[in-house]
Amino acid sequence: METPKPPAQLVGTNDFVVVANRLPVDQSVSPEGAITWSPSPGGLVTALSPVLEKHRGCWVGWPGTTEQAPEPFRTDSGVLLHPVTLTAEDFENFYEGFSNATLWPLYHDLIVPPQYHRQWWEAYREVNEKFARETASVAAEGATVWVQDYQLQLVPGILRQIRPDLTIGFFLHIPFPAPDLFRQLPWREEIVRGVLGSDVIGFHLESNARNFIHVVEHVSGLEVAGQVGVRQAGAKVQASDGRWVHVGAFPISIDPTPFLNQQVDVAKIRAELGNPRVLILGVDRLDYTKGILQRLHAIEEMHELGALEPDTLFLQIATPSRERIDHYQATRAEVEQAVGRINGRFGQIGRPVVSYHHTSLPKWRLVELYSAADVMLVTPFKDGMNLVAKEYVACHGDGSGALVLSEFAGAAEELAQAYLCNPFDVESIKRQLQHSTKALAQDPDSARARMRQLHTQVVDHDVNVWANAFLHALKDSENM
DSSP states (O other): OOOOOOOGGGOOSEEEEEEEEEOSEEEEEOTTOOEEEEEOOOHHHHHHHHHHHHTTOEEEEEOSOSSOOOOOEEOTTSOEEEEOOOOHHHIIIIIIIIIIIIIHHHHTTTSSOOOOOHHHHHHHHHHHHHHHHHHHHHEEEEEEEEEESGGGTTHHHHHHHHOTTSEEEEEOOSOOOOHHHHTTOTTHHHHHHHHTTSSEEEESSHHHHHHHHHHIIIIIOOOEESOOBBTEEEEEEEOTTSOEEEEEEOOOOOOOGGGTTOOOOHHHHHHHTTOOSEEEEEEEESOGGGOHHHHHHHHHHHHHHTOSOTTEEEEEEEEOOOTTSHHHHHHHHHHHHHHHHHHHHHOBTTBOSEEEEOSOOOHHHHHHHHHHOSEEEEOOSSBSOOHHHHHHHHTOTTSOOEEEEETTBGGGGTOTTSEEEOTTOHHHHHHHHHHHHHHHHHOHHHHHHHHHHHHHHHHHSOHHHHHHHHHHHHHHHTTO
């Protein structure tokens, strides 16, 4: 049976289209008030740029402002950036509401209670339809479309109805919850149906993919076959229209190039920080899932016990995030209160034991801090992957440094040589911090061997391995 041709007015010229909530652009405003837009490459952009450039592809997304959106424009490499315009009401209900106060906590195992509001759901559905229609207008006949993440789970299903000629992939960058949790969602069947509009569905971990398969069985009663595999779409679901939808685990990674062989003057960076004997680093979005408060409690208790050198510095970079949402405001208040208390108890004038910065830093500055840190402390309660852990490891090809990592970060499955901790257990964080600092001081050869194993894993399984594995699975699905 031939796939029907799409209506001519819905056909664009792009053979490969990426659809994501955010467009990879930055807005700049001149002193005279003139607004300009420029591409802002990130990990996903880096991974997909070769494919986008080869096909003169298109990236569809929201430019990050509800005030003024740019006209579609091509980057120097020929990639078309196609903005989707959102109103302030869209942003409030679709993004802050359903995406980040309903789906985000639900998919992160109810660390805070999700909120279920019908007007948020209606906005989510309407914005997803807007993204799907914009995508349909730029995709060439028979194009490949790759939809990204939890904000756009309805796009594949809507796009399938509008443009059945397309090959559609979907990738979830956050965890997918167990069936008993997902079943709370009043619109669970609509979400499953939307995602199943894809030809291939990707998750970071096998456990996430299996959760999705179990949800499909429990919620939709659809037939499933095969086994979930890593870097392959071995499992499949028969959608209600008879198509087989392929499902697999594809662990994402980083482009290690910016972190390798950097000429960082570590002594200079540490001098800027007061020459601490031990430098512990945390770099996170200020999000309640990241466990920042628990690591501060661990640092505080270790100072109480004298388990840290007196001139140990914990440097925490907390990137501003979703600042209008109540739970994020509460998290910030608790973290900043703890920082003040700890410095008041154990710091000295001009020499804090916690250096806390609520700010974003450019990549080059993060590379400097990663390179200078003795220990990287990454303690999320739940994380799809956590690329900060991999960025730190990439900076330590010489085997220096140590990574203390939550066992509930997706990265823990690949970075088994890290010092793995339970972030819900302050004693576990303390124990692994102590093991890591003790190993660096007393058993440096063993510590170096661990870090080199981690470094090899990150470099050998970079972001290109992730993207290529998924796109090969998507291409294979066209012949099945």
